[in-house]
Structure formats: C-alpha cells, structure tokens
Amino acid sequence: MKKHGNTIYVTTQGSYLHKEGECVCVRVDSVEKGKIPIHGLEGVVCFGQIGVSPFLLGHLAENGVSLTFLTEHGKFLARLVGPVSGNVLLRREQYRRADDLQESARLATGFLLGKIANSRTVLQRACRDHGEGERDAILRCAALRLKDCLQRVNQNESALDALRGVEGEAAAAYFDAFSQMITVGGEAFTFHQRSRRPPLDRINCLLSFLYSLLAHDARSALETVGLDPAVGYLHRDRPGRPSLALDLMEELRPVLADRVALTLINRQEIAADDFKILESGAVILNDDARKKLLISWQQKKTQEILHPYLQETVTLGSLCRVQALLLARYLRGDLDAYPPFIYK
Amino acid sequence: MYSEDDLVQLSALQHYIFCPRQCALIHLEQLWEENRLTAEGQLMHKRADSGKAETRGNVKKATGLLLRSLALGLSGKADVVEYLREEGGWRPYPVEYKRGRPRPDGADEVQLCAQALCLEEMTGKSIGEGALYYGEKKRRKIVPLTEKLRERTIETALGVHELLKSGKTPAPVKAAHCANCSLNETCLPDLGAKRTRVRDYISRMLREE
Numbered sequence: 001m002k003k004h005g006n007t008i009y010v011t012t013q014g015s016y017l018h019k020e021g022e023c024v025c026v027r028v029d030s031v032e033k034g035k036i037p038i039h040g041l042e043g044v045v046c047f048g049q050i051g052v053s054p055f056l057l058g059h060l061a062e063n064g065v066s067l068t069f070l071t072e073h074g075k076f077l078a079r080l081v082g083p084v085s086g087n088v089l090l091r092r093e094q095y096r097r098a099d100d101l102q103e104s105a106r107l108a109t110g111f112l113l114g115k116i117a118n119s120r121t122v123l124q125r126a127c128r129d130h131g132e133g134e135r136d137a138i139l140r141c142a143a144l145r146l147k148d149c150l151q152r153v154n155q156n157e158s159a160l161d162a163l164r165g166v167e168g169e170a171a172a173a174y175f176d177a178f179s180q181m182i183t184v185g186g187e188a189f190t191f192h193q194r195s196r197r198p199p200l201d202r203i204n205c206l207l208s209f210l211y212s213l214l215a216h217d218a219r220s221a222l223e224t225v226g227l228d229p230a231v232g233y234l235h236r237d238r239p240g241r242p243s244l245a246l247d248l249m250e251e252l253r254p255v256l257a258d259r260v261a262l263t264l265i266n267r268q269e270i271a272a273d274d275f276k277i278l279e280s281g282a283v284i285l286n287d288d289a290r291k292k293l294l295i296s297w298q299q300k301k302t303q304e305i306l307h308p309y310l311q312e313t314v315t316l317g318s319l320c321r322v323q324a325l326l327l328a329r330y331l332r333g334d335l336d337a338y339p340p341f342i343y344k
Numbered sequence: 345m346y347s348e349d350d351l352v353q354l355s356a357l358q359h360y361i362f363c364p365r366q367c368a369l370i371h372l373e374q375l376w377e378e379n380r381l382t383a384e385g386q387l388m389h390k391r392a393d394s395g396k397a398e399t400r401g402n403v404k405k406a407t408g409l410l411l412r413s414l415a416l417g418l419s420g421k422a423d424v425v426e427y428l429r430e431e432g433g434w435r436p437y438p439v440e441y442k443r444g445r446p447r448p449d450g451a452d453e454v455q456l457c458a459q460a461l462c463l464e465e466m467t468g469k470s471i472g473e474g475a476l477y478y479g480e481k482k483r484r485k486i487v488p489l490t491e492k493l494r495e496r497t498i499e500t501a502l503g504v505h506e507l508l509k510s511g512k513t514p515a516p517v518k519a520a521h522c523a524n525c526s527l528n529e530t531c532l533p534d535l536g537a538k539r540t541r542v543r544d545y546i547s548r549m550l551r552e553e
Contacts, residue, residue, distance in 0.1 A: 087373040089511050113546060154550060225530075226373060309545050310534065325530065330542075332513060334535060337542035342549040 007043040008036055009294045010050050011287065013072070017044070018053035024060075041065050043220060045213075047290070048072035066220045073284050074212040079219070087226050093331050094244075098231050105160045107247075107338055108234035112153050112167055114251025114340025119174045120146040121343050122254045126181040126262070135180045142177035146170055163234070174254075178203070181262050188272035189265055198282035202275045203261065205283040206293070210257035211249070213297055214320075218245040218252070221320035225328045248327070252319055255343045260300050264293065309339040346417030352504055354411070354420030354458050357497070360504045361451040362521065367504060368513040369527050402429040411462035416501040422459045436463045438474040445480045450496070452476050453487050457497040460489050 008024065010017065016027045023035045024044065038059065043066040046052070052067065057080055060067050067080040097103045123143045127136055149170040153163060171194075179191040182203070191203040199205040219242050222229040232243025234250065264270040274289030285293065301317025314322055323341055330338045352371065359367035369375045399405070404427040412419035423441045427434035438459045442452055453476070460471045476485045487493075507514075518533040525531065 087375075090373065110546075113550070117550065150550060154546070226375065308549060309540065309542070310532070312534070325532065329532070329535065334515060335542055337546070339542040339545055342546075344549070 006036070006041055007045060007298070008041065009045045009047070009298075011047045011290055011294070013049045015046075016051040016053070017046075017056055019056040019059050024056060038063050038065060043068065043216075045070060045216060047074070064224075066223075068216055068220075070212065070216070074209045076212065076216070090226050090328060090332060091228050094227055095231055097331065098233060098237075101160060102157070104233040105158060105163060108160060108163050109153055109158070110338040110340045111234050111247045111250045112163060112170075113150065114342055115167070115253065116146050116150045116153065116170045117340075117342045118251055118254040119170065119258075120150070122258055122262075123174070123177060123181070130183050138177050138180045142173045142180075145173040149173070160234070167234075181266075183266050184268055198280075198284075200281055200283060202272065202283055203265075205275060205285060206261040206264065206270070207257060209285060209290070209293060210260055210297065211253065213294075214249050214252060214257050215242065215245055217317075217320040218242075218248045218324070221324040222248065222327075224321065225324045227324065227328060227331075248320065248323055251340045251342075252323070255341070256300060256316060256319070260293075260296050264296055269296070305343075308342055308344070345414050346505075348412075348414075350417050350505070351412055351414075351419040352417055352501075352508060354418050354455060354462075356504045356508075357418070357458055357500045358451040358455050360500055360507065361449055361454060363517075363519075363525065364503075364507055365514045365516055365531060366525060366527055368507055369531060371504075372508055372511065372513055375527065375530050403427070404429075404434060411459060411466065413458070413462040413465045415465060416458065416461055416498065417505055418458055418462060418501060420459075420462075422463070425459075425463065436460075436467060436469060436471055438463060438471070439477055439484070440474070441477045441479065443479045445478050446476070446485060453493055454497050454500055456487055457489055457493045458501065461494070461497060 008026075010026060012028050012033070014028060015033070018025050018027070020035065022039065023037050024041070025035045026033045041063075044060065045068045047070050049072075050069070057067065061080055069077040069079070071077060097107065120143050123139050123146070127139045127143070149166050152158075152166050158166075175191075175194055182189050182191065189202055191201060194207070195201070195204045196208055199208045219229045222244055227244060229242040229245040231237060232245075232247040235241065235243035235246045237243060270289055270292060274286055274292070276284050276286055278284065298317075301315060303316045304313050305316060306312070307314045307319075307322060309326070310322070319341055326335065326339055329335050356367055356371050359370055406425045406427070407423065409422045409425050410419075411422055422438050424439040426437040426439055428437050429435075438456055440452065440456045440459065446452065456474045456476055460474055463469070464471055471489060473486055473488045476487055477483070478485065516531055516533040516535055522528055522531075522533045
C-alpha cells in the first residue's frame with residue numbers, strides 16, 4: 001500500500017511559501033525557516049495568514065500536491081486543485097446512486113456500521129485501559145447500547161430516516177459516556193455534549209479541530225480517486241457542505257480523531273491553559289497547543305495497522321485514501337457492497 | 345476514419361498491451377500515479393523532447409513532433425524523428441526513447457509502429473523502419489515495420505477504442521507484472537484474487553468479539 005506522504009502544516013502567522021527549484025521554501029520575515037522537497041509531499045495546509053507564491057501554486061497543482069487554506073482555528077476556507085481529475089462516468093454513477101434513496105440508504109448503512117462499531121471499540125478500549133468501578137459500568141453500558149444500534153443498522157434495509165434515528169441514538173450513547181474516558185484534568189476537561197459552532201468547552205474544541213483535519217484528508221482523498229466530495233449518501237446535498245467527505249469521515253472519527261484527543265488529554269500532553277476561553281464562552285486553542293496537536297496527529301497517521309478488508313498493512317494516515325478507493329470500486333461495480341473500515 | 349474528438353493518446357497502446365485494466369485506469373478513470381520508473385522516464389523524455397531541431401550532414405533531427413492518425417484514431421508526440429537524406433528529399437525515421445530495457449511483450453515496437461503509421465498518414469511517405477533507444481543498455485534496436493507489426497498495431501488501436509468506448513474498467517487480474525505497475529496501489533489487484541464478499545466481511549467483523 002502507498003507510503004503515507006508528508007503534509008506540511010504552516011501555523012506561524014505571516015509565513016510566506018514559495019518555490020525554490022523542486023522545494024517548498026518557508027520564510028518568516030524574510031528569514032528562511034525550512035525547505036521541503038515537493039517529491040513525496042502529499043499536502044500543504046496553511047492556517048490563517050499565510051502567503052503562497054503563484055509559482056508554487058502552479059507547481060503544487062501540477063504535482064498533485066493539495067494545498068488548503070484554513071482559518072487559524074481550522075475552519076476550511078479554500079483548497080487549490082489542478083484540473084478536475086478523475087472519470088466523469090464514475091462521478092455520474094456517484095450522482096445516480098445519490099438520487100436513488102434505497103441505494104443511498106445501503107451506502108449510509110456501511111458508513112454507519114463503521115462509525116458505530118469503531119465508537120464501540122474506543123469505549124471498550126477505554127474500559128480495558130482504565131475501567132474500574134462506576135466508570136467501568138458506564139462505559140460497558142454505553143458499549144452495549146451501541147451493540148444494539150449496530151444490530152438494528154445491520155438487520156434490515158432501513159430507510160435513511162430510520163438510519164439517522166439510530167445514528168442519533170448511537171451518538172448520544174457514545175458522547176454520554178465520553179467524559180468517562182477522560183481520566184485527568186477534573187473540571188477543566190469535563191464534557192457534557194457536543195458543541196461545534198463554536199465549541200463551548202476544551203474537549204469540543206479539540207474534537208472540532210481534529211475533525212476539521214480529518215475532513216481535509218477525506219476531501220482530498222475523494223478528489224484524488226475522482227469522486228465529488230459534495231455529493232453524499234448519509235449526508236444529503238447542502239450548498240457548501242462536503243457531504244461525501246462527511247460520510248467517509250464517520251467511520252474514521254473514533255479511530256483517528258477521538259483517540260488522538262483522548263491520548264493528548266490523558267497523557268497530560270495538553271493542559272487546561274493550552275486553551276483560550278473567549279468572552280462569549282467559545283473555546284479556542286492557543287498557538288503552542290495547535291502545534292502539539294498537529295504533531296500528535298501526524299504521528300498517529302504514521303501508525304501501521306492491518307486493514308481488515310484488504311488484509312494488507314496500511315498506515316492510519318492512508319485510511320481516507322483506501323476507503324475512498326474502496327468506495328469508488330463499489331460504485332464502479334467491482335465489489336458487492338462498500339466495505340467500511342472496522343477497527344478491532 | 346475517426347474524428348478528431350475520438351483520438352486516443354498513442355501511449356494508450358502500450359498501456360493496453362501491458363494490461364487493459366491499466367489502460368482503462370489511466371485513460372478512462374484518468375488516474376495516474378508517478379513511481380520511480382515513470383519519473384525517470386519523464387526525465388529522459390524531457391531531454392529527448394527539447395523541441396530542438398538539428399541537422400548533421402545527411403541526418404536532420406526533429407524532437408517532440410506532434411502526430412496523429414485519423415485512420416487509427418491516435419494522436420501524440422514522437423520523441424525524435426530523424427530525417428534521412430535521400431534522392432528528392434528526406435525520409436522520416438522515428439526513434440522512440442525508452443528508459444529501461446527491451447520488453448518481451450512487444451509494446452514498444454507497437455508504439456513505434458503507431459508513430460510511423462501517423463507519420464505515413466501525415467507526410468504521405470512510406471516508412472520501412474524505425475528504432476528504439478534503450479537508456480539502460482544505451483543501445484539502439486532497429487525495428488523493421490513489417491506487415492505483421494502493422495497488423496498488430498491496428499488491432500491494438502481497435503482494442504483500445506473498444507475498451508474506452510465501453511466506459512467500463514476491466515476487473516483486476518493479479519499477475520507478475522503488477523509489481524512493476526505504477527498504478528498498483530490504485531488498482532488493488534489483490535481485490536480481484538481474494539474477492540472477499542463485503543457482506544461476509546461485515547458479518548465477520550460484527551460477530552467477532
């Protein structure tokens with residue numbers, strides 16, 4: 001399987017990227033801070049006020065390196081893409097299936113099976129690692145509820161609405177127990193419920209930031225295999241929403257993003273004062289914390305696992321691409337169903 | 345006769361001979377991945393392909409010539425076409441540069457022959473032979489453009505057109521040459537061999553505790 005390419009994350013405000021031969025050169029206040037060869041590079045992600053020269057833009061596009069602009073806080077702004085890639089026939093097939101509600105439900109079932117099974121694995125792992133007393137009971141109970149949801153998703157071909165109902169239930173069960181997986185930090189790291197716009201506590205802030213990184217990878221992966229990230233199955237069309245990228249993310253969130261957040265907190269690599277709480281109650285990461293998080297994220301992505309369907313060793317970082325590829329294979333008729341990534 | 349809209353890249357012939365699925369992945373799915381082999385090949389072509397022309401005595405050399413054949417429905421570029429002085433003008437002599445060594449499947453000969461057929465159609469001159477230059481051996485191999493080679497080239501072009509017109513990518517077939525394929529990781533040839541049913545996979549994963 002393809003070696004995971006490197007991604008450059010540029011977080012220093014006022015940095016300027018330009019092309020120097022076959023390298024990306026990073027300057028801050030006209031001082032060269034680093035030079036990275038384009039060969040072997042998979043993506044460049046710029047946070048906030050970062051400048052990029054037109055020649056570098058062209059060179060990246062030509063070499064299939066994605067370039068994304070996010071706000072300082074990880075919200076997606078824009079992405080550079082070269083010529084529209086991929087097979088228009090495949091995209092049409094993607095659209096046709098999205099128009100067919102029964103088929104959409106079939107695909108949504110795959111994404112949800114992955115999501116719920118993997119959420120359950122995260123709970124069970126937390127149980128094994130530090131489950132005792134009441135904590136253990138709550139985690140076990142949540143895992144059981146997810147098992148029930150899994151069976152209901154898998155049993156019969158449900159309509160999209162019914163699937164969404166079970167998804168909501170599963171998400172509630174998972175996030176209700178989420179704070180039990182956090183073993184340190186006391187008051188500063190309590191978690192009540194998901195809040196996104198904006199995140200209202202530190203955990204939500206971490207999760208949102210990690211989800212935006214994952215969304216970026218999912219979007220690039222789909223575009224690379226020639227699918228349109230905007231037309232999804234579980235998530236329906238909404239202008240500006242990368243619905244298929246969100247579909248693809250569902251099964252990977254628990255394994256990639258949630259685990260990174262939990263590890264950072266439980267190993268006390270990130271502390272309460274790594275966050276800023278704004279007047280409104282919204283919580284954002286400070287610059288150092290963002291760097292720590294990006295490093296952990298990159299490390300997580302290099303971890304190798306056996307892909308349960310392909311039975312091949314892959315890195316966690318290549319999962320988006322592998323799953324996007326398997327999805328394209330299914331749409332094209334090579335496979336009898338979409339094989340979600342199920343982590344044990 | 346094909347229309348200009350229906351022209352297919354000359355390189356598709358080679359891909360098709362190597363593996364019809366590879367041909368479909370590149371020309372239909374528009375997926376292309378660089379590996380060391382293709383990158384080195386490109387570097388060599390950049391050199392051969394500088395667009396310069398030079399004349400030395402009885403040989404005139406043109407690089408990067410744009411070619412097409414409406415009869416075969418092909419278009420592309422010739423690395424180098426040498427023109428040999430003969431009575432009453434110049435005779436075109438295509439030379440195709442290859443990074444590696446001669447391959448047993450004859451795909452290089454077919455590609456060269458296709459270039460020659462394009463040149464014949466465009467210039468009205470008949471071409472008796474061309475050459476393949478192999479970078480690894482630094483040696484030229486003379487290729488006579490026999491009836492048999494011409495027939496194979498025409499058949500291959502027909503095969504490519506049929507494949508691309510169908511819009512369907514053939515299923516993966518795992519073979520020894522997969523190891524040298526730049527699209528190995530996109531093709532996932534193992535999927536064809538193992539072919540675990542996804543439904544079985546899902547029930548196995550959900551059953552295991």
